[in-house]
Amino acid sequence: xxxxxxxxxxxxxxxxxxxxxxxxxxxxxxxxxxxxxxxxxxxxxxxxxxxxxxxxxxxxxxxxxxxxxxxxxxxxxxxxxxxxxxxxxxxxxxxxxxxxxxxxxxxxxxxxxxxxxxxxxxxxxxxxxxxxxxxxxxxxxxxxxxxxxxxxxxxxxxxxxxxxxxxxxxxxxxxxxxxxxxxxxxxxxxxxxxxxxxxxxxxxxxxxxxxxxxxxxxxxxxxxxxxxxxxxxxxxxxxxxxxxxxxxxxxxxxxxxxxxxxxxxxxxxxxxxxxxxxxxxxxxxxxxxxxxxxxxxxxxxxxxxxxxxxxxxxx
Numbered sequence: 001x002x003x004x005x006x007x008x009x010x011x012x013x014x015x016x017x018x019x020x021x022x023x024x025x026x027x028x029x030x031x032x033x034x035x036x037x038x039x040x041x042x043x044x045x046x047x048x049x050x051x052x053x054x055x056x057x058x059x060x061x062x063x064x065x066x067x068x069x070x071x072x073x074x075x076x077x078x079x080x081x082x083x084x085x086x087x088x089x090x091x092x093x094x095x096x097x098x099x100x101x102x103x104x105x106x107x108x109x110x111x112x113x114x115x116x117x118x119x120x121x122x123x124x125x126x127x128x129x130x131x132x133x134x135x136x137x138x139x140x141x142x143x144x145x146x147x148x149x150x151x152x153x154x155x156x157x158x159x160x161x162x163x164x165x166x167x168x169x170x171x172x173x174x175x176x177x178x179x180x181x182x183x184x185x186x187x188x189x190x191x192x193x194x195x196x197x198x199x200x201x202x203x204x205x206x207x208x209x210x211x212x213x214x215x216x217x218x219x220x221x222x223x224x225x226x227x228x229x230x231x232x233x234x235x236x237x238x239x240x241x242x243x244x245x246x247x248x249x250x251x252x253x254x255x256x257x258x259x260x261x262x263x264x265x266x267x268x269x270x271x272x273x274x275x276x277x278x279x280x281x282x283x284x285x286x287x288x289x290x291x292x293x294x295x296x297x298x299x300x301x302x303x304x305x306x307x308x309x310x311x312x313x314x315x
Contacts, residue, residue: 118204148192
């Protein structure tokens with residue numbers, strides 16, 4: 001087993017893959033930092049993070065601070081005596097935390113930095129119809145995702161790929177890159193590269209109600225890319241009218257069809273057991289959606305019993 005002492009910080013499934021790879025490579029993980037348990041779901045039942053569940057199963061020491069600047073947490077962290085800290089899908093760290101280990105603290109980010117700094121890089125790469133993306137490791141500094149880079153690996157994005165599929169691809173790629181980064185650091189072979197300052201950058205801001213709503217006046221390609229860039233989470237959404245009241249509908253799986261028509265944007269056409277929504281340069285063919293209070297369902301099943309009125313539309 002390696003003599004370096006690793007503290008790992010992460011929360012979701014994306015981080016679990018990296019922690020698992022670190023352990024499989026024989027490294028000594030002396031502690032795991034993850035988010036506090038929080039209520040989630042319709043029943044607001046308290047949930048443990050994916051990283052916590054994994055760490056408990058492996059018998060690793062766990063810390064779940066609510067305040068990363070809290071004196072008692074910093075004392076607990078110092079007591080772990082980490083040689084290096086690895087951060088994957090966690091939160092911004094104060095200098096007192098990231099500057100603690102003698103070999104530094106590095107982060108895995110799911111983009112080809114410096115592009116797509118921010119909270120949702122995987123989503124925005126697809127929403128913006130990028131042909132490729134990747135994963136990067138870099139040493140932390142005072143700002144978000146700006147530190148000197150260590151390693152990068154890139155991957156192509158398929159034109160029909162959803163964010164869920166790309167997430168899993170980058171999760172595995174990133175797990176391998178984390179181990180490669182640890183090997184370089186342990187051997188003293190790291191030459192960090194400052195991120196370039198003269199590029200026009202594309203950001204990856206947090207996903208909100210506003211930037212996940214479908215604008216039916218956009219182009220067919222833009223709407224299609226937004227939907228696949230938010231499938232399965234958090235899902236693109238639209239208001240829907242079908243003769244009663246406006247409802248909020250989530251749209252998941254879809255296809256696109258270029259076609260000249262005279263229909264109003266957002267209007268609905270049921271044809272050959274397909275649900276088509278008119279946009280200015282064709283039809284968006286919805287294959288999977290979720291109505292308010294209902295489970296996600298495929299459109300073929302929906303059309304068996306749901307009636308779309310003549311004036312039905314998305315807006």
